[in-house]
Amino acid sequence: MKNRNKTMFITGVSGLLGNNLAYYFKDSYDVVGQYCSHQVFIRGIKTLRADICSKDSFGEIIAKYEPDVVLHCASLTDIDSCENHKELTKLVNSIGTSHLVQACKSPKIKLVYISTDSVYDGSKGNFKETDKVNSLNYYGVSKAEGEQAVLKKKNSVILRTNIFGWNIQEKYSIAEWILYELLKYRPIKGFKNVYFSSIYTFEFARIVEQILSKELTGIYNCASKTSLSKYEFTCALAKRLHLNHDLIEPIDINDFPFTARRGKNLTMNMDKLSCDLGIELPTIEESLDNFCCDYTQGLADVIKNSQHKDKWYPQLSCIPYGRQSIDDDDIAAVVEVLKSSNLTQGGRVADFEQALSDYTGARFAVAVNSGTSALHIACLAAAIKEGDEVITSPITFVASANCAVYCGAVPVFADIDNMTYNILYVEIERKITERAKAIIPVHFAGQSCDMETISRIVRRAEKKYGHKIFIIEDASHALGSRYKGTNVGSCTYSDMAVMSFHPVKHITTGEGGAVLTNDESLYKKLKQLRSHGITNTPGEFVYNELAFQRSASKNQPLMNPWYYEQVDLGYNYRITNIQCALGLSQLKKLNKFRERRREIVDIYNRAFKSIELIQIPFESEDCDSNFHLYVLLFNFHQIGIQRAQFMNELKARGIQTQVHYIPVHTQPYYQKRFGTGWGDCPNAEEYYQKCLSIPLFPAMTERDIEKVINEITDFARNN
Ligand SMILES: Cc1ncc(COP(=O)(O)O)c(C=O)c1O
Numbered sequence: 001m002k003n004r005n006k007t008m009f010i011t012g013v014s015g016l017l018g019n020n021l022a023y024y025f026k027d028s029y030d031v032v033g034q035y036c037s038h039q040v041f042i043r044g045i046k047t048l049r050a051d052i053c054s055k056d057s058f059g060e061i062i063a064k065y066e067p068d069v070v071l072h073c074a075s076l077t078d079i080d081s082c083e084n085h086k087e088l089t090k091l092v093n094s095i096g097t098s099h100l101v102q103a104c105k106s107p108k109i110k111l112v113y114i115s116t117d118s119v120y121d122g123s124k125g126n127f128k129e130t131d132k133v134n135s136l137n138y139y140g141v142s143k144a145e146g147e148q149a150v151l152k153k154k155n156s157v158i159l160r161t162n163i164f165g166w167n168i169q170e171k172y173s174i175a176e177w178i179l180y181e182l183l184k185y186r187p188i189k190g191f192k193n194v195y196f197s198s199i200y201t202f203e204f205a206r207i208v209e210q211i212l213s214k215e216l217t218g219i220y221n222c223a224s225k226t227s228l229s230k231y232e233f234t235c236a237l238a239k240r241l242h243l244n245h246d247l248i249e250p251i252d253i254n255d256f257p258f259t260a261r262r263g264k265n266l267t268m269n270m271d272k273l274s275c276d277l278g279i280e281l282p283t284i285e286e287s288l289d290n291f292c293c294d295y296t297q298g299l300a301d302v303i304k305n306s307q308h309k310d311k312w313y314p315q316l317s318c319i320p321y322g323r324q325s326i327d328d329d330d331i332a333a334v335v336e337v338l339k340s341s342n343l344t345q346g347g348r349v350a351d352f353e354q355a356l357s358d359y360t361g362a363r364f365a366v367a368v369n370s371g372t373s374a375l376h377i378a379c380l381a382a383a384i385k386e387g388d389e390v391i392t393s394p395i396t397f398v399a400s401a402n403c404a405v406y407c408g409a410v411p412v413f414a415d416i417d418n419m420t421y422n423i424l425y426v427e428i429e430r431k432i433t434e435r436a437k438a439i440i441p442v443h444f445a446g447q448s449c450d451m452e453t454i455s456r457i458v459r460r461a462e463k464k465y466g467h468k469i470f471i472i473e474d475a476s477h478a479l480g481s482r483y484k485g486t487n488v489g490s491c492t493y494s495d496m497a498v499m500s501f502h503p504v505k506h507i508t509t510g511e512g513g514a515v516l517t518n519d520e521s522l523y524k525k526l527k528q529l530r531s532h533g534i535t536n537t538p539g540e541f542v543y544n545e546l547a548f549q550r551s552a553s554k555n556q557p558l559m560n561p562w563y564y565e566q567v568d569l570g571y572n573y574r575i576t577n578i579q580c581a582l583g584l585s586q587l588k589k590l591n592k593f594r595e596r597r598r599e600i601v602d603i604y605n606r607a608f609k610s611i612e613l614i615q616i617p618f619e620s621e622d623c624d625s626n627f628h629l630y631v632l633l634f635n636f637h638q639i640g641i642q643r644a645q646f647m648n649e650l651k652a653r654g655i656q657t658q659v660h661y662i663p664v665h666t667q668p669y670y671q672k673r674f675g676t677g678w679g680d681c682p683n684a685e686e687y688y689q690k691c692l693s694i695p696l697f698p699a700m701t702e703r704d705i706e707k708v709i710n711e712i713t714d715f716a717r718n719n
Contacts, residue, residue, distance in 0.1 A: 160223075165202065507590055
């Protein structure tokens with residue numbers, strides 16, 4: 001229950017301890033937090049900027065908020081940096097503390113000063129509060145000077161500690177560093193001859209709460225009652241979170257070139273605090289247990305995501321195989337259009353098209369209401385008609401073939417390559433006939449097809465058969481991918497390229513798609529087809545005498561304001577202004593999304609590559625994939641589990657997976673209408689038996705990634 005009369009002022013609220021204490025005490029106090037250079041926003045807490053080195057700033061804050069308790073956490077703590085910047089260290093750690101003591105003159109204010117185990121010299125360990133303060137480095141010296149300043153204040157307590165926990169900033173406490181390095185499969189070193197009694201910040205917070213309620217004053221050691229070497233600590237953490245212990249190497253601190261000297265045995269004796277509080281203090285192992293437990297329950301994410309920036313919607317408990325990443329900027333962009341007068345057609349559509357052109361390098365972009373619509377109008381613009389053949393891949397979403405069928409053409413399925421899962425160019429060569437009107441290569445999972453080879457085959461066939469054969473890239477998976485130094489979508493090797501902006505894709509507009517092209521006549525056709533086959537562009541009219549005002553001069557004819565013509569049979573495939581506002585905002589983040597996806601893929605690859613019964617994705621040298629999907633091939637038969645059971649078991653553990661795709665030529669519609677069937681494309685069919693897409697999206701947290709890896713490797717190894 002919140003005691004509304006009590007206010008707590010925390011200095012250094014952007015640091016690890018200050019932040020975690022603020023988080024802990026925010027429900028029992030009105031918390032005001034001070035930061036200096038790193039602005040932080042923490043829900044439920046007032047944060048304000050103040051310079052600890054300025055004499056008056058604390059005085060003003062204390063006078064304004066009249067806190068009952070002041071937790072003084074602000075400090076420079078990087079031991080080597082303190083050694084190199086002694087003046088600044090003195091100013092912050094020592095003189096800054098004196099300023100605060102001055103400001104907290106009133107005996108009603110309880111001052112808690114966070115000191116350090118580094119005030120001891122680390123010679124013998126098990127240090128008591130009565131032992132000599134004799135720091136080996138300037139950090140410890142400056143903290144000891146701070147202690148001297150605090151001792152002048154009556155109602156104060158000094159807590160010598162060493163902590164680990166969840167940092168709100170992009171820097172890591174020791175435990176976080178260990179966790180994230182091991183999650184990324186990076187080898188780390190741990191000192192085998194440095195001992196400490198570190199305590200988890202939230203354990204520390206619980207003890208501070210009791211110190212406040214018992215009104216203790218004076219100097220206390222306040223950490224875990226047992227200790228470990230840093231190497232043992234690293235191993236203990238890895239064991240609790242099932243991380244790879246083999247990556248940890250024990251080393252001697254004497255072999256490490258630190259600038260500042262460090263104590264080797266900084267373990268502290270907790271008897272005084274334990275006795276005065278009448279409680280047992282936690283062991284370092286219990287502290288680690290709680291740290292790991294909070295991690296698995298998501299506290300790390302809550303703290304790290306409590307910052308306004310990079311907050312993704314929605315927050316989910318189950319990890320899907322893919323999902324959109326929407327942030328507050330996206331929402332603001334949509335809201336702006338919602339408040340405007342143009343919900344459907346408006347400036348954002350043209351802006352989005354221009355942005356797509358700029359990003360990909362294609363001259364023209366026509367945005368539509370889905371990837372499927374984009375494929376359809378691309379086929380119509382290519383004048384595909386009854387009797388034509390269109391070659392595509394069987395490992396794709398049905399839309400890549402349906403678009404040809406919409407136009408009356410016959411889809412022809414060319415088998416896939418066993419490595420890339422993309423259409424096999426020799427199969428195109430084998431299946432291309434004089435009836436071929438188009439090839440629709442699909443850049444499966446984000447990896448571009450070998451477009452140079454495909455284009456060569458098509459040009460050869462054009463010569464042979466004497467008519468144009470269109471290349472329409474189905475790049476629905478591949479916005480942000482590259483091929484031989486070109487951006488996918490640039491149409492360097494094709495007539496048109498199609499994108500989809502469905503929510504699991506790289507950027508989303510809700511539903512949405514686009515056709516890109518360098519050909520102006522295709523562009524004009526595509527624009528008409530997306531909107532009923534209608535044009536209102538002068539120069540495209542059939543009946544100019546009806547389009548223009550009779551009275552107007554011949555040189556400057558004025559168009560009738562109502563006039564439009566339907567010159568073809570088109571559709572309502574228009575995308576809205578609202579969707580394009582979202583698309584524009586999303587496009588700004590595409591590169592960031594791409595990099596994050598590749599980062600996750602790297603971690604996955606390292607985790608799965610050595611597992612015998614799993615095959616990781618292959619990326620060709622010519623390609624730089626955006627990794628729309630991460631597909632693993634499992635030898636389910638040898639693992640001894642059926643895919644359905646595997647997917648269900650993973651789902652029960654909060655991990656959603658998907659199969660991309662059932663080969664299109666085996667779909668009942670295609671079997672019945674075109675006589676295709678099992679056996680037509682053996683590579684695709686074998687791939688289908690083994691494939692499974694596991695979660696991959698930019699908003700995945702380190703914890704999500706770790707969970708997916710652990711669950712999948714457990715299954716692959718233990719079944
Ligand atoms: C390869 C491929 N082509 C086309 C489409 C159709 O796109 P949309 O869902 O935007 O209509 C998809 C959609 O998943 C796809 O994956």
